[in-house]
Amino acid sequence: MSTTSMPAILDAVRQRALSDSEALALADYSDTAALAEVAGELRDRGYGGVVTYSRKVFIPLTHLCRDVCHYCTFAKTPKRIEQAYMPVEQVLAQVREAEKLGCKEALFTLGEKPELRYRAAREALAEMGFASTLEYLAHVAGRVLEETSVLPHINAGCMTDDEIAMLRPVSASMGIMLESASERLCEKGMPHYGSPDKAPAVRLETLARAGRACVPFTSGILIGIGETRRERIESLLALRALHTQHGHLQEIIIQNFRAKPDTKMASAPEPDLDELLWTIAVARLIFGAEMSIQAPPNLSPGVLPQIVAAGINDWGGVSPVTPDFVNPEAPWPHVERLAKETALSGKLLQERLTIYPRYIRDAERWLDKALRPRLLQAVDGQGMPRVDDWLTGQSDSAPDSDMALLRKERVAASRPIAAILRRAEAGERLDEDEIVQLFAARGDDFAAVCRSADRLRQQVCGDTVSYVVNRNINYTNVCYFKCQFCAFSKGKLSENLRGRPYDLSAEEIARRADEAWQRGATEVCMQGGIHPEYTGQTYLDILATLRAASPDMHIHAFSPLEVWQGAETLGLPLEEFLRQLKAAGLNSLPGTAAEVLDDEVRAVLCPDKINTQQWLTVMETAHGVGLPTTATIMFGHVDGYQHWARHLLAIRDLQARSGGFTELVPLPFVASESPIYLKGNARRGPTFRESLLMHAVARLVLHGLIDNIQASWVKMGEAGVLACLNAGANDLGGTLMNETITRAAGASHGEEVGPAEMDARIRAMSRSPRQRNTLYGEADPAQRERAARAESLKDVVNTPASKYERSKRGLIASG
Template sequence: MNREVVSYLEKVEAGHRPTREEALLLADEIDIPRLMATAAFLRDQGHRNIITFSKKVFIPLTHLCRDVCHYCTFAQPPKKGEQVFMTPEQVLDIARQGAAMGCKEALFTLGDKPELRYKAAREALAALGHETTLSYLAAMAKLVHEETGLFPHLNPGLMSDEDLAILRPLAPSMGIMLESTAISLLEKGKAHHGSPDKDPAVRLEGLRRAGRAQVPFTSGILIGIGETRAERIESLLALRDIHDEFGNLQEVIIQNFRAKPGTRMSDAPEPDLDELLWTLAITRIVFGPEMNIQVPPNLSPGQLQPLVAAGINDWGGVSPLTPDFVNPEAPWPHLDKLATETAATGKLLIERLTIYPEYALQPERWLDPAMRTSVIQAIDSEGYPRTEEWSPGEDTPPPEADLKLLAAHMPARVDPWLKSILDRAVKGERLDETEVSRLFLARGDEFTAVCRTADQLRQKMNGDTVTYVVNRNINYTNVCYFKCQFCAFSKGKLTENLRGKPYVLGMDEIQRRTQEAWSRGATEVCMQGGIHPSYTGQTYIDITRAVKEAVPGMHVHAFSPLEVWQGAETLGISLKEFLSRLKDAGLGTLPGTAGEVLDDEVRRVLCPDKINTAQWFEVMETAHSLGIRTTSTIMYGHIDGPINWARHLLGLRDLQARTGGFTEFVPLPFVHMEAPIYLKGRARKGPTFREAVLMHAVARLTLHPHITNIQTSWVKMGPEGVKACLNAGVNDMGGTLMNETITRAAGASHGQEMEPYRMEDIIRGNARLPRQRSTPYGDVPDERVRVSFQAAPLEDLRFTAAKEYERS
């Protein structure tokens, strides 16, 4: 390799994007290992340790095609007496079998407009009630998605603007292979002779149409069909130009020609492995770190490790059910074998949807409204598919694969950057947003490493003691004039979800519940409610006094920053003055709720009329300045993601470094079932189990050494989830929660109360030592502990209906 090329590759590794002239310099480069090294370096920058695939079924709607490519066995002329289109019943049968096997994609393959060439196609379509192949394709895509939930990926050949407009609401992605821009391939005796749809100019215009229509699109090149290396680079540059203009090229496929019996090119030489590796490396160099570059694994059996080394990050669609109808001689690798061979390269095999994550996470731009909800509710925070049944609040076991990773030993091999982040976190250094986000992306062995490190840090800071508090929730009203999109608890004329009846509690009922809680061993009442239109700051002062009059020894943990802000505003006094009055009335600590995600990018959608991030922090800092300690929380897993979580955690850390006022951090995973934003189709199904566990572990690492207590919510995580979190940095199980109502209103199965003996069974079952604590993490008298283990059943709750806020 000459010095000029070496210098050029070094520039590429430093972030330089090759120009057309520079890319063409590589046409004669023969040092393939050096090219592969650069390509692998770039791939790792953009895709970390992940190689993706789509679990699919192959639906060959018809084998008829008006083109006659001389290497193709998929396209066949009609034969007398043979069916030329799959029937709806046949299509659905394949789709249902695939869905039962966990497939997410239905790949529709078909020839290009066969009705323009064959009478048999026209007659068959007419019998099916359609004039065109694309009309029938639209009907079948709609049928499959509605009946099975599979996401159609459409490869129908060239499409007009009208075709794209019809198909876009029915499929999240489509594709067409460019194959080559070499015009010489159209000449007589060449691969594309007699195939009008393979004209490069026509093909490229089809790709531009998809770009203008904002359809996430797949394309690529077919190598070894008579083109030169320089022509391959020209083809890649043409694809790059289109992507630069429209941004919709979600992947580039490099497919190696395979000679097939019965075709005119049956004796043509196939490209060897070096030719494929050279092309893959050049593709990565031309496109850079971010592009998804795919190679079909079934066309290079036994050679998967060098393919990964050449810079790919995707294996394409792999079916556990149907063969590759385009290359029927090449069976798909078994998914377990594919995962094993991928792991042997140091990479982790991850399933994706037919639409790639970066496009799934921008549904307003890249998805038709008809497709948005089903995609949003199928993905996790990174845009990968949810592959588990577990959701927060549901009575479903956690995924076994994640539990095994949690139980595993610290892996020997960890990404150097991730290891450096973990080392700095353990030292108590402040991480930046990018570093915290990177921790949230951990999968496979990296997930084990993050959780193990967090738990080691927990043991160092807290020992093996796990604490909990005996408390009662008193939600004094569910009437609220705010319209938070995640809330299924609040009721009233201005709310959107009226599950249950609106109520207010009188002071006598608040006092009765307080006294009953004390008689059952509670040391705390946790008080929050809706923001009732008639409530002022004086209401909250009166509620606090009522509790202290009923039981002077009860700790009052009450009023979110939203209630504090509204209370001060309604009295026309400063936050400091209002908080001082609450403290004088008997307020002990503030709950750190109403924070949801402390990033206004999220809050503008999730809770637009609520206090903003700066106001939430202002309430907390003011409280801390008065000696009022508070908890801190995050409610996550809806429309947010790792960067938002990072900003939230770092904001908490920075305030704690100044004030020291937070007692703990409490992750609250989004419970989706009855949440308005989920019912409107705009939110995910809460975090995945991996994400939920990681929130606890990453919080431990990010907040160290300033916030030392990390709590898990048994109401959201369930008993088995709690056990997992106790092995990922958690040292506190929160409250026993007599009368938990807010999470259950959202649809959770867990709730009401976890008695002390059940708390302690879980803790001891994790080989840890239980300890009852006070709200600010002090000791509680032995008398309180004894009473809590002898508690009588709770009496029935008493409510006063707020009839003026009911709807007929």
């Protein structure tokens, strides 16, 4: 294929994968700048404005190796080392020190099966009670997992199926450098001569074994050791073929040879910068936008922006503790310096884990069952590491790093994010991919998304912050549904978690409603578990009791699940049941039971609950009979950004048809007492950045259709609410009087914030408070007066569930 066809090839790679013949044609094309231009476009498509790295500690478990690569200074003979293997306690001491410095990866590197060559290795292993180096490695990596929070990444060389199976439960990822697929380099006089484990077929078979075993794997090539450009491409194509078959290669490393003293290749020429940039660009063109392409930063000091421009998206592992034992002459750059050099290329340096996000998101396939809880606790919704200790419902302060970004005088959004924000501010419908990009925003992009949302909030709502004086009445915590996230509901006789099962009497429901009215409430919010003995008539009776107790109270009641179940138990069409509820006194519906409106998530989170379409049908039908509703999203558990995007679009599209949503309420998942979290099957809730972005992105996606975005002070805390009010939110929900569902899940923030305190908090945020009613009108003046002089709440009475009240009708009249 002639170079005259190269423009066509470069144009084609923007749309599709290159064929092998097209890729091989790149070997004769020397215009590195042209290659890098297209490679940079592909990298930006896959990774946007982020370049990642892993904060690691380097563990050289043994320097003994049976191979004799002519460029290597890592491998040593027994006479040149003090001990054959690092003792496990020495490893743990280094890992613990690294853990204190924020390291999340322990990179185990070692020579190839030295016991096959050296008696010293065999004797050392026998003395420790192990039959092989890899058996000892499995033991050490297991101890690291048990005793620290650091995740092992294992570079163990060539392995059998059994060895991979042995190491998989104790490592989050593994790797082996192919280096080259050229058999020529194994011939006499070439760098791999005398090194049986460097035979390309042997290494490729290990890579294939890892793929079949579903191990997230790292590989790559070493350039400048005598191979040709065509041979590099052949090596990359061999790796691509394996990845196409198994999908297990999480990154491809392009490592440039560095000549080292006291080796056979001490005087060999090193590849120049153009050679490195050319190879990086070609690797990107061959693997496309999605593959992570990495180049070690310590091997190319002073030219890192050029390397980024050639198409990499990752710097690999960088250690603040240990040197690069493979290239000891090349010190790691400090992370702060690496961040600055990355910024010079217009990119944000972002920490990642040793295992890449897409493999974490499909953990059942790619991770041993024992490792999944560790990974879930360590990551956010994208699969990136959590870098602060903020927890929903428990943290009183906001992370300094996020707040510093929000306070920056000037922020420069990347071109893709800036384009999306312009469309959102114009009221255009964003697509799923654009919304995902907004949720993934970090650094200046994160601040830009929040500021864009805040501009829209100012435009639509001004500086007024509203709230409603209300009371939550959760009439039963008995529920026959098995929602995995719920710490509130209980089986009929369950006494686990927080308190005994209860089922309120009609008299207690009426008493609470009357007390709420006397204390200035304009709304009661009624929700509970789905008691196995409840029917639709139960909900109608509850409304009758409330209306008798408090004729003028706004009744905001019954989730779509309760409505659906009520209609089914009475054998009524959904619309007819909703009309009956309205006639009985129902004023509006809460938008709960939504969790995340994506059935992929619901299948894990609440498999026996109504599905996405059923939830939307209840809401659309309610809007059709004149019952307005709120909308919610509970996020930060087993979901990802694409699920959040689908949820917001479902709400937006329904609102465009019906106009019945009054507000969106983001509900960050409170994990600590949630069953799914306690079982190790969910994350710890969203990060602070994600929680802010949910409010901001919701404002942007729903602009022009839903004006009110609510921040939950119970879940976000006072500092979090302040940040939300500067990121698109304009409402603080209710004063609550009683709140039990969030607290049952482990939240520690208060149960009631009265109007005086709410007003003071809002004014302290330099905003104007407004007490509203449920539908965002002005609160009744008489009720405002009552709220201002409200007495303390009386103790509640939770009727034990064993004394089931078959009738919810009461005779208490309003006081």
